[in-house]
Amino acid sequence: MSVKKGQDVELEVTQIAFGGRGLARLEGLAVFVDGAIAGDRVLARIVKKKKSYAEARLVSLISPSPFRVDPPCPYSGICGGCTWQQMSYEKQLYYKQQHVQEAFGHIALMPDVNVKPTVGTERVFGYRNKMEFSCAERRWLMPDELGRDDVDTGMALGLHVPGTFHKVLDIQACLLQPDLGNRILCDVRDFIKASALPVYGLKSHEGFWRFLVLRHSSAFDEWMVNIVTASEARDQVQPLADLLVQRYPNVISVINSISGRKAGVAVGEYELLLEGRSTILERIGDFEFELSASSFFQTNTTGARLLYDTVRRFARLGGDETVLDLYCGTGTIAIYLAAEAREVIGLEVVESAVADARRNCRRNGIDNCRFVAGDVRQTLPALGVQPDVMIIDPPRAGMHADVLQEVMTLRPRRMVYVSCNPATLARDMLQLKEAYRVLEVQPVDMFPHTFHIEAVAALERVS
Numbered sequence: 193m194s195v196k197k198g199q200d201v202e203l204e205v206t207q208i209a210f211g212g213r214g215l216a217r218l219e220g221l222a223v224f225v226d227g228a229i230a231g232d233r234v235l236a237r238i239v240k241k242k243k244s245y246a247e248a249r250l251v252s253l254i255s256p257s258p259f260r261v262d263p264p265c266p267y268s269g270i271c272g273g274c275t276w277q278q279m280s281y282e283k284q285l286y287y288k289q290q291h292v293q294e295a296f297g298h299i300a301l302m303p304d305v306n307v308k309p310t311v312g313t314e315r316v317f318g319y320r321n322k323m324e325f326s327c328a329e330r331r332w333l334m335p336d337e338l339g340r341d342d343v344d345t346g347m348a349l350g351l352h353v354p355g356t357f358h359k360v361l362d363i364q365a366c367l368l369q370p371d372l373g374n375r376i377l378c379d380v381r382d383f384i385k386a387s388a389l390p391v392y393g394l395k396s397h398e399g400f401w402r403f404l405v406l407r408h409s410s411a412f413d414e415w416m417v418n419i420v421t422a423s424e425a426r427d428q429v430q431p432l433a434d435l436l437v438q439r440y441p442n443v444i445s446v447i448n449s450i451s452g453r454k455a456g457v458a459v460g461e462y463e464l465l466l467e468g469r470s471t472i473l474e475r476i477g478d479f480e481f482e483l484s485a486s487s488f489f490q491t492n493t494t495g496a497r498l499l500y501d502t503v504r505r506f507a508r509l510g511g512d513e514t515v516l517d518l519y520c521g522t523g524t525i526a527i528y529l530a531a532e533a534r535e536v537i538g539l540e541v542v543e544s545a546v547a548d549a550r551r552n553c554r555r556n557g558i559d560n561c562r563f564v565a566g567d568v569r570q571t572l573p574a575l576g577v578q579p580d581v582m583i584i585d586p587p588r589a590g591m592h593a594d595v596l597q598e599v600m601t602l603r604p605r606r607m608v609y610v611s612c613n614p615a616t617l618a619r620d621m622l623q624l625k626e627a628y629r630v631l632e633v634q635p636v637d638m639f640p641h642t643f644h645i646e647a648v649a650a651l652e653r654v655s
């Protein structure tokens with residue numbers, strides 16, 4: 193049987209593929225099914241057909257998987273915010289572990305690596321401390337709204353349909369953030385709708401209102417509201433800031449970031465402080481961190497503690513070591529480990545993150561950390577330090593080949609590799625395994641209801 197694009201087929205979904213989609217076989221052909229999970233029997237429509245695989249969209253469930261649960265969110269299945277809500281949390285943790293194990297097997301060619309069961313978090317909803325909502329001129333409609341005359345098709349403030357830049361769902365409430373965030377979201381939408389200025393067009397690149405970024409500190413219950421606009425018009429935005437601080441005493445910072453760039457990223461070229469402080473305060477373990485609008489910070493504070501505790505356990509510091517923290521962000525891991533090391537040196541490319549790291553050290557009374565700003569490709573070879581232990585927490589793309597080479601030249605006794613992408617973790621491991629043994633890999637779930645997984649690997653030098 194040769195399947196064709198547009199054809200409806202019955203499929204038995206047996207696995208979840210890396211990337212989160214259901215995987216079925218049709219006469220040997222791998223078919224990736226959006227919205228399906230392992231154990232489902234489905235009717236699916238082929239949307240793409242290649243020689244070695246096909247992609248399909250769920251049309252209807254013939255018989256549901258025993259691991260299906262009723263997703264509490266009405267946007268589930270359509271919104272790109274989380275795509276696994278329909279699967280029991282236990283199974284989510286299982287597949288995350290499997291994906292890390294498979295990456296080690298298929299990419300690093302290390303099938304026997306000891307990947308532990310995923311550590312889950314207690315809060316599977318309301319866990320995100322940062323949310324970015326996009327504005328669009330027109331709403332992307334929910335299936336039950338299609339073709340109806342009574343539906344407002346105007347502006348949206350919400351989250352994207354997966355893999356799209358211009359399809360924005362008008363979200364009334366996102367369950368991944370604490371509830372006050374949803375009230376702020378609705379107030380901001382009402383204000384924008386009533387405003388004289390237009391919403392920024394994602395295709396036309398004209399208009400004013402672009403993004404709403406909310407940050408929440410779980411330790412102190414403080415909120416930062418960052419309104420991203422395409423140009424500066426303070427008189428138009430200030431009344432919104434005034435309204436929010438009057439209505440919500442926990443909103444202690446309102447910022448207006450200005451971004452004239454076409455790229456759809458919610459970061460401003462500069463910022464205006466409209467109300468309150470320019471930072472909010474957060475705590476992980478015994479340490480406090482000041483977060484500005486542009487600071488990188490792990491988006492799940494409780495999960496970050498689990499992650500950093502794992503890093504600490506794997507680093508096995510005795511108080512005497514020189515530790516290098518590559519890709520250190522705002523210095524959170526360095527600060528977390530400082531008391532157990534002689535010195536921690538953090539390398540980070542974003543200058544403002546380095547400034548935050550230094551400030552966070554002072555705030556926590558830490559004086560044995562230092563930070564170097566710049567691309568780690570240049571700063572690592574120029575550093576002239578022989579580390580005992582290295583912490584490596586790169587972005588999704590993993591380490592640059594030059595950095596990997598330099599790490600192999602420095603050959604610290606131990607390394608702890610923290611990764612948000614099992615594929616690049618395994619790719620880098622393929623090189624590192626020449627000189628390092630992987631003692632243990634611990635997946636930590638920072639992102640319930642999404643397929644994303646953070647994994648920490650403990651490495652020990654063998655030669």
Ligand SMILES: C[S@@+](CC[C@H](N)C(=O)[O-])C[C@H]1O[C@@H](n2cnc3c(N)ncnc32)[C@H](O)[C@@H]1O
Pocket residue numbers: 488489490519520521522523524525539540541542545566567568569585586587588
């Ligand atoms: C996954 S984050 C880790 C941050 C930190 N370890 C934490 O837990 O908050 C990766 C960091 O690497 C930084 N980065 C990306 N490319 C870099 C490069 N070429 N050189 C130095 N830092 C880089 C990013 O700015 C970001 O702060």
